[in-house]
Amino acid sequence: MKPFDYIRAEDTGHATSAAGQGATIIAGGTNLLDLMKLEVLQPDALIDINRLDLKQITEADGGLRIGALVTNSDLAADMRVRTDYPVLSEALLAGASGQLRNKATTAGNLLQRTRCYYFYDTAMPCNKREPGTGCQAMEGATRLHAILGGSDQCIATHPSDMAVAMRALAAVVEIEAANGETRHVPLSDFYLLPGDTPHIENVLRKGDLITAVILPAAPKGAQTYRKVRDRASYAFAMVSVAARIEMDGDTVKDAALAFGGIAPQPWRDADAENALIGKPATKETFNAVADILLKNADPKKDNAFKVPLARRTLIATLNELCGKDVA
Amino acid sequence: MNAHLKMDKPDNRNRLDNMAQGLIHTGMDRPEGPLKVTGTATYAHEDHQPGMLHGVLVRATIARGTLDSIDAAAIEKLPGIRKVMHGDKFLRNPAQGTANEAPVQGSSEIYYLGQPVALVVAETFEQARHGAQSLELQVTAKSAVTSPDSDDAKVETPDDQQSSMGDLDAAMKDAAYTVEETYTTPGHTSAPMEPHAAIAWWEDDKLILRSTSQMVKYNVNEVADSVGISADDVHLMSPYVGGGFGSKLGISPDAVAAALAARELGAPVSVAMSRQQVFESTMRRSETVQHFRLAADKDGKLTGIGHRARVSQLPDESFSEPVTQATPFLYRGENREIGMEIVRINSTCAGSVRAPGEAVGITALEIAMDELAVKTGIDPVELRKRNIPEKDPSDGRDFSSHTLAAALDDGAETFGWKDRTSGQTDGEWLIGYGMSSAVRVNMIGESHARVTLNPDGTVLIETDMTDIGTGTYAILTQIAGEMLGVSQDRIETRLGDSNLPKSAGSGGSWGASSAGSSVFLACEKLRQEIAKKLGCDEADLTLRDGTATAANKQTPLSDLVGGSPMESTGVIEPGKTMKEVRQATFGAFFCEVGVNRVTGETRLRRMHGSFAAGRILNAKTARSQCLGGMTFGIGMALTEELIHDARDGHIVNRDLGEYHIPVNADVPQLTVNFLEERDPYANPMQSKGIGELGICGAAACILNAIHDATGVRVRDLPATMDKVLPGLPDL
Ligand SMILES: Cc1cc2nc3c(=O)[nH]c(=O)nc-3n(C[C@H](O)[C@H](O)[C@H](O)COP(=O)(O)OP(=O)(O)OC[C@H]3O[C@@H](n4cnc5c(N)ncnc54)[C@H](O)[C@@H]3O)c2cc1C
């Protein structure tokens, strides 16, 4: 770990100005500290935001405003979340372990880095860690990697469960900039695909502090989060689906589908959703949705199974939410 | 006062059964347990010394080549850095178990990515780690063989690992039923909770080493040879070990680097490996490719077995995963071909990991047997019972005892094997049942222990034997307590110190029987002395709760000891019984799995093991060993896999986040039964090894259940969802 300065933020302005001068924000530290110990990240200074007043979940505009420092445990346990946004609670509880969720924060979770093995190993070339050095995963071990949205520079996945649920819920990220201004960015616009710049993962600028995530009013219909993983707990998703379906008789009235484990960001495909909305809840419809979702899938040998796995997981999830018998 | 026994003939006296204290076999709590759960048992890296410096190892980042120079000057300028070291005494990899000498040394030749080639020593751990991460290595790459599948890999077929009997080809041709399949298992890592670590300091010319060692007697010689000093000048202490699972059998690079740095700097130096270093710089279990041929007659009786296995290893290492170790004697069949191939590659050293040999070899055999059961339509339990040999089929030796049939029956009964119904579902989950046999070779190693009976009636047990979390403190206390009639609170057990009598150490499941027998023998001698004082026969002496009873007369033990302590050293040595009969432990596994019909995820629902391992010394710690073994089996079956990058041989998933050992949620209710057994050929306690039996074949039970649930036969472990998925019905 490279020696670093430590600053404790007095208020959000202090945090953004320190960050604006190059300090790295630390919240729960559950991802940042691991990466610092390995010197994957080598900040000169940390600005600790843990004492800021960003730990509240409040009702706002019919929805919820979740402070950036609300822990994953507290968010998952919140009665309003459990009642109105169960997909979010389920996604949080499917992630990490109890101990980690007690430390991990809402903003930190959104900004956690990929688990790509080569990103974590400083002896390996990695365009995300050191732009221009190459991508060692491309011809290497790719079980964790993306089948959609990758580029020839990087095929890493975004590992968060929480963010997948928030994507399905059309969450909005509230950001305070170093100049004191606050802006709101829908999660759909927050993450960037790797393209030629896999080291730039989102729209945050130097000095930006996430202050909250805002959920719109509780959506209608049924919600669920389904995570498929290599062991029963404490493993990242191979494929996950956050789904919300509102039915009108046998017809799908409205739907939102977001996916984890298969793309560089929580993945949503408007065409796939459109193939579902207004259609009868049948096997044919569900297969058509999966066809659209996966038509551009570009897997490697190790992760080719994610194509059929994503299809099957999606169909089973739709069956469940539409009240069909899975068998 | 010495007692020395060479196991040249069976001991049928079952002496422990005739003692009066009632401590042996009970589930007595570990005496050191409270220290461990309160964090006051000092593990190697916690025994901080005044003025201690911290060293961090630096890894080679190429698979093969030379280390030409290091930029030490740049690092030595950083704050707190005291020294950057490399050189010809650095260990390339740990010593193999019982090597008793230094492993390959020298940091100028690089043999694998991850080889520790330098050490950065600083005032604080953080300074040393940063220095290590910043150190630039100038290397010249040479051509490397980075995958066992590579075309330029050299394949060795050691003569002593090939054997054949009869004519297997003919047996296959004439057989009513055959199975011919290839099974593969991936590399595994030991994954002990406590990473490898050492603290070294010198007192004059004597090296004092706090290390995390499984086998003190061997480790002393290995470190002395590595550093270039006499073994008499090494004092090694390893009183608590946070798990070893084979990875701490031999001295490891951290300990030797710490010793060299401490000598160079004239201060205590600690070196602890990071989790990533434990993965890549200690030992891995080799991946295996196993080709099986089974020939059976119309009744399912085996007429032939062929088992050819390929494993990999670094150049210049004598160990190879003994995959075929138990194949020769588990089942019948007159025609046999057994062979091993070793591929030399530039990848982390292969060594002993959790029951080397049977853990993977019997797993593959037991899947093959399940395939045979399906083909013949014979119940898999019955099929195995029909194939239990009378004598070791490879050489006609008698078995010291044979408990497989009993374990199969007991396991089937306890699990309710007969009542299972195939084809059940539970929502999305397809339910299946599986079973497999367990077998592990049994042995002892020479072991010495001193037992002192103090004038106040308390007892001191001393041996360099280790407790690697397995329960040695408990069982040695119980053996002495039982033999001398002393309650556990009046017994102190001192372990893991090279100044104490030399034991076999912990490994190969031989620790409890070896060290335990030496304590037993020392106590037996003390009993004889006490009997002499009372003028009675030792056999007529009853010792209980500190009182000696002979001829209806009771005498407090403390009165008998007199003014000075009575002391005895017991020595057990393996003898003819290890060669003249075939000694093994046996067992049987049964389980129920659910396989998700959508995703191919497998979740174990319940699992049972019935085991026979001679006398059970402590019912609780023995059960814990089996639970641990079965849990390893769950990992082997479903999740554990070292992923190597074929381009440079390095281990890609180098942490416990991505190397998936089972977590609590993966381990459902496990149950364990022990069969009553006394094996007179094993040792004077009639006990046998229990540490590894629980993993030997366990994974096959789960894989066989997956087949029962889905019809998918996974022959390429672990059975992750991607391997099950293609065989599941469309949705
Ligand atoms: C073993 C293990 C298993 C895990 N398994 C899962 C899993 O299954 N599913 C899952 O989703 N996650 C999993 N995680 C990841 C875990 O969810 C994240 O580590 C955690 O959410 C990060 O939150 P934090 O508060 O600790 O972030 P930190 O580590 O403190 O920060 C992460 C990043 O966010 C930035 N940051 C933090 N707060 C702000 C802010 N307010 N404004 C701007 N930038 C900010 C930091 O600068 C840093 O770059 C796992 C982690 C571990 C270690």
Ligand code: SF4
């Ligand atoms: S996939 Fe992305 S993170 Fe992984 S090695 Fe390639 S560039 Fe780096």
